[in-house]
Amino acid sequence: MNSSIENPSTDLAYQKAILGSVSRTFALTIPLLPPPIEIVVGNTYLLCRIADTIEDAAALSPIEKQDLSKLFLDVVLGAIPAASFVTPCLNALRGHSNIDELDLIAHTPTVLRILHTFPSRDRAAISRCVSIMSKGMSHFHNRQTQEGLKDLAEFEEYCYVVAGVVGELLTTIFGYYSPEFAEHIGGHEKLAIEFGQALQMTNILKDSPEDYARGVSWSPAQMSQAELLKIAYEKLQGSLSYILLIPKNEIGMRRFCLLAFGLAVMTLEKIAANQEFSNKAKMKLSRNTVWIFYGFTKLAASNDFLMKSFFYTASGRLRKLTTASR
Structure with a gap:
């Protein structure tokens, strides 16, 4: 996957805007952080929000949620291209009522481009977090x-x-x-x-x-x-x-x-x-x-x-x- 950013300011502007759309609370709290870590924490929140949107989708079966969670984790870890997750996820969530969450999923490549600008130690910590969250949510899908x-x-x-x-x-x-x-x-x-x-x-x-x-x-x-x-x-x-x-x-x-x-x-x-x-x-x-x-x-x-x-x-x-x- 190409991790370069052609328009980094545009990507960061999207991150800030969508954060305000999907979470009133975190749109208040994250900007309080020092600038170097505000971007990292904001990006991590959006990745977690994508995983959470899959978990909360009432129209999806546990197996569908598990499949999408695995695709999302593979995308975050760089194992597959973003489109391999975005297209099936948006298809599965056609009836989803929260258009901001759908917009966030559609912009997964944008969120990942920002992720790939971070120092390797930050990326490793974020990948660990998303891995534990995605695998953990998949484990609990059958326990609903x-x-x-x-x-x-x-x-x-x-x-x-x-x-x-x-x-x-x-x-x-x-x-x-x-x-x-x-x-x-x-x-x-x-x-x-x-x-x-x-x-x-x-x-x-x-x-x-x-x-x-x-x-x-x-x-x-x-x-x-x-x-x-x-x-x-x-x-x-x-x-x-x-x-x-x-x-x-x-x-x-x-x-x-x-x-x-x-x-x-x-x-x-x-x-x-x-x-x-x-x-x-x-x-x-x-x-x-x-x-x-x-x-x-x-x-x-x-x-x-x-x-x-x-x-x-x-x-x-x-x-x-x-x-x-x-």
């Missing part, structure tokens, strides 16, 4: 039932392959950029996984009514929502510890993580207050709330006390659930 996953261990594994591995990738990229962070995180790598898993658990809980309506549950069978919220709260504690290991002078990296973390805390707190909700739209944070917290991150990112105070104040119901279950 309304009863849920087998047990807590399988649930943790699912959250790892779709999000925990992204926490590992971020840690690798952050460490290349900041040797001080690489030193701080040494021996605490588990926190990176918890950071990713906390965000994924938030999505699973928020999306549960919609997933259940289409005959799918990603929660562990026989486990109550209160029990899941307790586990999510524990993952959030690990997530905060992770953010506090980022050097205080790395404001962009801290704000990126703090914004994603804070929105997850407030969403889970809302779910804890409305455990019988039947519509995920009711659990969405208002745009005003998001922007107020966005502003707060400017003040709090370099202040450990402010971050800890926010978490304590904003997670009261979650904390009570945890205390009550002891």
Whole structure:
């Protein structure tokens, strides 16, 4: 595959534009990162979004999803040309309602051209992440039932392959950029996984009514929502510890993580207050709330006390659930 870029600025402009179309949240958080890693993380997110679009396509059978996931991974690893994935994927998703996701898939060659401009160590880390995610999602395609996953261990594994591995990738990229962070995180790598898993658990809980309506549950069978919220709260504690290991002078990296973390805390707190909700739209944070917290991150990112105070104040119901279950 030809990895040269004829119009690098055009490709990067597309990456920035489509990011804003497919994810309101990450379109806010990723630009907070230092420019050298903003492009890398944005590109990785788009690759993961393509894999996720295949997983979430309700019209596809598990076998179709597995076949497309394999083709996508082969394209990312350079084993086959992009058209060998794009054409069958778009054909399979003809009835897909999200036109931005279809546009992203059609522009897979653009996303890959940007990927191939990165240093080899970044490309290797991204390839590892996409490999684990694609293979992991394929493994779970046959486990989509309304009863849920087998047990807590399988649930943790699912959250790892779709999000925990992204926490590992971020840690690798952050460490290349900041040797001080690489030193701080040494021996605490588990926190990176918890950071990713906390965000994924938030999505699973928020999306549960919609997933259940289409005959799918990603929660562990026989486990109550209160029990899941307790586990999510524990993952959030690990997530905060992770953010506090980022050097205080790395404001962009801290704000990126703090914004994603804070929105997850407030969403889970809302779910804890409305455990019988039947519509995920009711659990969405208002745009005003998001922007107020966005502003707060400017003040709090370099202040450990402010971050800890926010978490304590904003997670009261979650904390009570945890205390009550002891």
